[in-house]
Amino acid sequence: MSDESKKQLNRREFFSFVTVGWVAFTSAVAGLASLAFRYSYPNVTFDPEMDFIAGFPADYEEGVDERWKNGFGVWMVKQEGKLVALSNICTHLGCVPNWLPAELKFKCPCHGSGYYMNGINFEGPAPRPLERYKIALTPEGKIKVDKTKIYRYEKGQWDHPDSYLSV
Amino acid sequence: MKEFINYMADPIRSFPIMTILYILMMKYYRIIGTKKFAIGAVVASLPVVAWFCMDANFRAIILWPDNIPINIIIILIAWLTWYSLYRCAQNDARIEKGECPIEATPENREKVWTWPNLVYTELMCMIGATVFLVVWAIIFKAPLEEPANPTWAPNPAKAPWYFLGLQEMLVYFDPWMAGVVLPGIIVVGLMAIPYIDTNPKGNGYFTIKERPLAMWMFMYGWLVLWIYLIIVGTFLRGPNWTFYGPFEYWDFHKVVSEYNVNLSEFLWIKWLNMPMPGNIVLREILGIILTVAYIVVIPLWSAKTKWGKKIIENTGQIRYYIFIFLLLGMTSLPIKMVLRWLFSLKYIIALPEWELNL
Numbered sequence: 001m002s003d004e005s006k007k008q009l010n011r012r013e014f015f016s017f018v019t020v021g022w023v024a025f026t027s028a029v030a031g032l033a034s035l036a037f038r039y040s041y042p043n044v045t046f047d048p049e050m051d052f053i054a055g056f057p058a059d060y061e062e063g064v065d066e067r068w069k070n071g072f073g074v075w076m077v078k079q080e081g082k083l084v085a086l087s088n089i090c091t092h093l094g095c096v097p098n099w100l101p102a103e104l105k106f107k108c109p110c111h112g113s114g115y116y117m118n119g120i121n122f123e124g125p126a127p128r129p130l131e132r133y134k135i136a137l138t139p140e141g142k143i144k145v146d147k148t149k150i151y152r153y154e155k156g157q158w159d160h161p162d163s164y165l166s167v
Numbered sequence: 168m169k170e171f172i173n174y175m176a177d178p179i180r181s182f183p184i185m186t187i188l189y190i191l192m193m194k195y196y197r198i199i200g201t202k203k204f205a206i207g208a209v210v211a212s213l214p215v216v217a218w219f220c221m222d223a224n225f226r227a228i229i230l231w232p233d234n235i236p237i238n239i240i241i242i243l244i245a246w247l248t249w250y251s252l253y254r255c256a257q258n259d260a261r262i263e264k265g266e267c268p269i270e271a272t273p274e275n276r277e278k279v280w281t282w283p284n285l286v287y288t289e290l291m292c293m294i295g296a297t298v299f300l301v302v303w304a305i306i307f308k309a310p311l312e313e314p315a316n317p318t319w320a321p322n323p324a325k326a327p328w329y330f331l332g333l334q335e336m337l338v339y340f341d342p343w344m345a346g347v348v349l350p351g352i353i354v355v356g357l358m359a360i361p362y363i364d365t366n367p368k369g370n371g372y373f374t375i376k377e378r379p380l381a382m383w384m385f386m387y388g389w390l391v392l393w394i395y396l397i398i399v400g401t402f403l404r405g406p407n408w409t410f411y412g413p414f415e416y417w418d419f420h421k422v423v424s425e426y427n428v429n430l431s432e433f434l435w436i437k438w439l440n441m442p443m444p445g446n447i448v449l450r451e452i453l454g455i456i457l458t459v460a461y462i463v464v465i466p467l468w469s470a471k472t473k474w475g476k477k478i479i480e481n482t483g484q485i486r487y488y489i490f491i492f493l494l495l496g497m498t499s500l501p502i503k504m505v506l507r508w509l510f511s512l513k514y515i516i517a518l519p520e521w522e523l524n525l
């Protein structure tokens with residue numbers, strides 16, 4: 001070997017450089033990617049709780065009660081001796097309908113679906129009625145709404161005793 | 168007069184009107200595609216636009232910051248549509264005389280490089296668009312709104328303007344259909360055009376006469392089923408997605424009652440006077456039969472007609488069936504709109520138990 005080529009890298013050195021470089025590069029990319037992944041999760045979540053205590057049955061008057069709508073996404077509807085917890089998610093594409101007290105209906109701002117007070121759909125594209133959540137009494141006589149359990153009218157689940165409270 | 172325009176703008180009436188206007192436009196494109204017509208139309212429309220703009224409610228809609236780009240787009244689309252009709256009319260007249268289209272004349276056959284000619288123009292357009300967006304955001308004070316809240320929706324809740332056609336479509340369809348299936352068919356169908364359409368006529372030059380079917384079909388889907396629906400969704404839909412005429416005040420308490428009925432309810436309750444059967448497939452049987460007829464029988468039958476035979480001869484079986492399927496997908500929208508307006512029909516097949524509603 002001439003002096004000249006000694007100054008350049010030999011094969012072994014070349015590979016060790018490449019290895020170090022490659023490992024550094026990969027770990028940098030992996031680190032960045034994991035940071036980016038972490039970034040896609042929020043630091044704090046404001047998701048509504050899945051179940052909550054909704055006071056006493058006597059707190060509710062006949063009709064639609066909106067007090068839990070903003071916090072939990074639930075309307076309490078008392079009608080014909082039954083108190084139900086109605087979901088506020090439109091069954092069409094999941095917008096949030098508004099309760100229009102003057103017209104006695106829920107009306108969705110997205111594509112105009114309309115529901116009667118009891119949650120049955122009657123206008124617009126919504127294919128099925130609003131869903132009911134499980135509603136039950138705690139031992140102290142308070143109402144507990146459990147949003148993990150839903151009751152769908154078209155499946156005949158509204159007769160289920162957990163889907164309403166007799167008041 | 169304003170009352171009358173409000174009344175006519177309701178999609179029930181304006182959709183057929185647009186369709187008729189579209190047919191007239193395509194039929195008489197040689198008259199429309201002249202410079203005289205264009206100048207006449209602009210001159211005639213200026214006072215009309217001015218008169219429209221005198222109305223406070225109309226001004227409120229078109230000057231709503233979100234709607235500014237749509238105003239621009241309407242003008243651009245009117246111009247581009249006219250321009251292509253103009254070029255088509257020119258070429259078709261030449262072709263009839265036995266000459267070649269303008270694009271094929273020797274002086275137009277010269278070619279230029281993509282780089283720099285095209286790429287450079289694109290870069291300039293990009294910069295121009297960015298400048299426009301920034302200026303627009305500053306002038307109209309683009310808001311930074313509050314964090315998303317899952318239990319509250321603005322009213323009216325509108326999609327970005329380019330999706331308003333889809334949102335308008337959703338009024339007539341189940342979210343699966345109008346939100347996933349139909350947009351998917353649109354995108355895939357547009358990508359498939361080069362593979363389905365093997366006719367070399369019209370490649371690289373404007374013509375309507377040599378490609379009547381392709382032009383009529385595409386332009387209908389584009390102008391009436393897409394642009395028109397965007398316009399309706401933007402300007403004519405107010406709170407609760409209720410229809411509001413162009414001169415109408417957006418009154419949150421406007422009451423419209425439409426009671427929509429599924430085909431199965433028509434069949435069992437209205438026509439047969441029977442309770443709905445418990446078996447859900449039996450309940451929806453009429454709708455299922457109609458749907459199957461629509462997507463199976465029509466293609467098979469049309470392949471037997473003279474029209475279908477000609478296309479099959481030119482393109483082949485598979486291409487023909489794909490084409491017919493795409494065409495049927497497109498026409499399902501006007502069909503459902505008309506059925507909704509005439510009979511308040513909600514779904515032809517309504518199987519919410521299976522999340523299947525057509």
Ligand code: FES
Pocket residue numbers: 090091092093094095108109110111112113124125126337
């Ligand atoms: S999401 Fe409510 S009508 Fe479409």
